[in-house]
Every structure is written in structure tokens, then in C-alpha cells.
Amino acid sequence: MAHPNLLVVIPAKDEAQTIAKLLVQLKQNYPFDVVVIDDGSIDDTAAIARAHGAVVLPHVRALGAWKATQTGMRYAYKKQYDGVITMDADGQHIPSQIDQLLDGAKSGVDVVVGSCLSRGDAMRHVAWRFFRLVSGINVKDITSGFRLYNLAAVRVLSTKEATMLEFQDLGVLLLLRSLNLSIKEVDVQMDERLIGKSRIFNSWFSVMSYMATTGLVCLTKAIPLRDVRYLKRFY
Amino acid sequence: MSSPQIIGATIGLIIGGIIFWLIRRDHMISRDGVRWLFIAAATMLYGAFPGVNDLLGQFLGISYPPIIPVLLGLGAILIKLLIGDIERMKTRIDIERVVQRMAMLEAQLHQLKAKEEQSSSDTTGDANQGRVKQSQNNVTAIKP
Numbered sequence: 001m002a003h004p005n006l007l008v009v010i011p012a013k014d015e016a017q018t019i020a021k022l023l024v025q026l027k028q029n030y031p032f033d034v035v036v037i038d039d040g041s042i043d044d045t046a047a048i049a050r051a052h053g054a055v056v057l058p059h060v061r062a063l064g065a066w067k068a069t070q071t072g073m074r075y076a077y078k079k080q081y082d083g084v085i086t087m088d089a090d091g092q093h094i095p096s097q098i099d100q101l102l103d104g105a106k107s108g109v110d111v112v113v114g115s116c117l118s119r120g121d122a123m124r125h126v127a128w129r130f131f132r133l134v135s136g137i138n139v140k141d142i143t144s145g146f147r148l149y150n151l152a153a154v155r156v157l158s159t160k161e162a163t164m165l166e167f168q169d170l171g172v173l174l175l176l177r178s179l180n181l182s183i184k185e186v187d188v189q190m191d192e193r194l195i196g197k198s199r200i201f202n203s204w205f206s207v208m209s210y211m212a213t214t215g216l217v218c219l220t221k222a223i224p225l226r227d228v229r230y231l232k233r234f235y
Numbered sequence: 236m237s238s239p240q241i242i243g244a245t246i247g248l249i250i251g252g253i254i255f256w257l258i259r260r261d262h263m264i265s266r267d268g269v270r271w272l273f274i275a276a277a278t279m280l281y282g283a284f285p286g287v288n289d290l291l292g293q294f295l296g297i298s299y300p301p302i303i304p305v306l307l308g309l310g311a312i313l314i315k316l317l318i319g320d321i322e323r324m325k326t327r328i329d330i331e332r333v334v335q336r337m338a339m340l341e342a343q344l345h346q347l348k349a350k351e352e353q354s355s356s357d358t359t360g361d362a363n364q365g366r367v368k369q370s371q372n373n374v375t376a377i378k379p
Contacts, residue, residue, distance in 0.1 A: 035342075037338065050345075055342050055346070056342060056345070057335075057338035057339055057341070057342045058338055058341055058342075059334050059335070059338050060334055060337060060338075061334060063331050063334060063335075067331055067334075067335065070335065071335040071338050071339065074335055074336075074339065075339050075342070078339065160328060160332065163328050163331055163332055164324070164328060
């Protein structure tokens with residue numbers, strides 16, 4: 001699958017220290033347009049992104065990483081891009097690894113997930129394994145935000161139903177699966193986060209909340225929905 | 236009609252009257268008002284004819300019929316809370332999608348502004364160039 005007209009979507013909140021380096025690397029190595037979604041930053045993230053040639057979509061209030069990513073998806077769909085690459089702005093995702101995603105997409109799949117199993121502690125791996133078991137989704141790194149979506153996937157993820165999801169993790173994959181979109185996982189390298197910390201795994205409370213929310217999504221969507229009235233909402 | 240019956244029926248009537256006033260003054264939409272008026276009417280009838288309670292208890296096999304209105308009330312409150320949650324979620328989703336759309340429109344506005352500034356500076360540049368040329372011509376004309 002060729003991707004002549006891809007959009008790189010980067011949700012960012014207070015990432016002024018890392019965003020410039022990422023944008024420079026992207027510009028130097030890839031011909032893709034870049035959009036940065038400023039999710040209610042109080043630093044110069046938006047100004048720096050604009051100065052580096054990115055289109056900035058500013059949220060008037062923080063909606064969270066997934067909703068910010070979805071804003072980029074909606075923009076891509078509106079502007080008729082062929083697909084979207086999502087990346088974190090905190091320096092974890094290495095721009096050169098986009099090649100792995102592009103290679104993975106050559107087989108004609110709808111979604112390619114960049115997976116790095118060396119990150120995360122034992123607890124996180126137990127959680128991933130548990131969710132994989134319950135949901136039946138064959139993706140090991142379910143929380144990876146380094147992904148490539150084709151137009152069909154972008155279309156589905158631009159809908160109101162996708163706005164109801166909380167994270168760009170299993171819920172997104174389960175939604176895509178229920179619409180028979182294919183998912184492939186490729187190994188990529190990732191760096192340690194340069195600043196800040198994970199919004200999901202930053203305290204015991206948020207971990208518990210994440211486990212409960214994602215666990216419920218897994219249980220309710222474990223069997224793919226085949227109801228025509230439901231599926232019609234996406235077409 | 237005994238005193239508790241009168242009080243029960245009066246409470247129902249007062250609730251009905253308040254709902255009517257709220258709709259009249261546009262504090263409540265009529266769709267919600269219908270639901271509340273139904274509850275007010277039920278309260279009034281239940282207060283006026285408490286014997287219905289005993290009949291219902293007998294029919295359902297409940298040995299302590301006065302608990303029936305309490306259970307019904309709790310059930311109604313739970314359903315109302317559930318509906319409230321669903322509506323709150325819908326509103327939240329709408330707001331979030333509006334925020335997303337606003338972000339896209341703001342970016343578009345920014346791009347248009349930049350384009351406009353670019354074209355106006357080009358025009359000003361051309362005009363200035365024209366003026367420079369004109370003055371050069373004038374100078375040439377003055378020269379012998």
C-alpha cells in the first residue's frame with residue numbers, strides 16, 4: 001500500500017521542550033504534513049510547532065490524548081489525506097521508525113501498530129496480557145500510540161462513537177475489529193520518555209481507573225457487534 | 236376522606252402546580268414536564284386512595300404494602316439518575332466534538348490570515364516598487 005499523502009498527527013500538552021526536535025526530524029526525513037493538536041498547553045508548545053511549519057489545532061480545553069488524536073483524524077478526513085500516522089510528542093517515538101510502519105502497511109492492512117515490548121514494567125505486561133486474553137485482540141502492545149491508520153480506519157475513528165472512547169488503546173482496536181478492519185503489529189524501537197510521565201500509569205488511582213475502564217470495554221466488546229443498525233452509523 | 240389522604244392528595248396537587256408554573260415560565264421543557272406531571276398525578280391518586288396500595292400488595296404478595304411506594308420511588312430515582320447520566324454523556328460528547336471542530340476552524344482561520352498577510356505584503360511590495368520606479372523615472376526626466 002502506497003502512502004503518498006499521509007498526515008502525521010501529534011497530540012501535545014506542555015511539550016515545548018521536546019516538540020521542536022521531533023518536528024525537525026520529521027521534516028528532514030519525510031515529506032508528510034504534520035499537525036500538532038495543542039491540548040490546552042500552558043507553555044509555548046503551539047508557538048514552537050507553528051514556527052517549525054506544523055499546522056496547529058488548538059483545543060480551548062484539555063480533552064485528553066485520545067480526543068486530541070481524534071481531532072487530527074477528523075482534520076485528516078476533512079482534508080482528504082490517505083491516512084494518518086499518530087505519534088507522541090514526548091520524545092518516546094523515534095521518527096525514523098515510521099519506515100517500519102510503512103513497511104507493515106505494504107501488505108494492505110488497515111492499521112499498523114508500532115509495538116515495543118521492552119518498555120513498561122511487569123505489572124503493565126500482566127495488564128496487557130489480561131486484556132488481550134479477555135478481548136481476543138492479537139496485539140501485544142495495546143497502549144502504543146505509534147500507529148498508522150489508512151483512510152477507512154480514519155473514517156471510522158472520526159465518528160461520534162469513537163469520541164466516546166477514553167484512550168487510544170484497546171477500545172480503538174475493538175471498534176476497528178467490529179468493522180472488519182485488519183490490524184497488524186510491527187516491532188519498533190522507542191526511547192525513554194524525555195519529560196513528563198504517562199497519563200495512564202502515573203498513579204495507583206489512575207492505573208486502577210484505567211484497568212476498570214478498559215476491562216469493562218473489553219468485556220462489553222469482546223464479541224464483535226454484528227447489529228446492522230449499529231454498523232450503519234459508520235457508513 | 237381522612238387527614239392523611241387530604242395531605243397526600245394535596246402534595247400531589249402542589250407538585251402538579253409547580254410543574255405547570257415551571258413550564259409556563261420556561262424553566263422546564265414540556266417533554267420533561269409531561270413525565271413530572273404523570274408523577275404528580277400518581278402521587279395525588281395514591282394519596283387520595285391509599286387502599287390501592289393494599290390491593291397492589293395483595294396482588295404482588297408483599298406482606299408490608301406501605302413499602303411499595305418507597306420501592307417505586309427509589310426505582311424511579313435510579314432510572315432518573317441513569318437517564319441523567321446518559322444525557323450528560325451525550326452533552327459531553329457534543330461539547331468535545333465542538334471543541335475539536337473549533338480547533339480545526341481556528342487552524343483554518345490562522346492559515347487564511349497568514350495567506351492574506353502574505354498577499355497584502357506582496358501587494359504593498361509591488362506598489363512600493365512601482366513608486367520607486369516612478370520616482371527613478373522622474374529623476375531621469377529631470378536630469379539633462
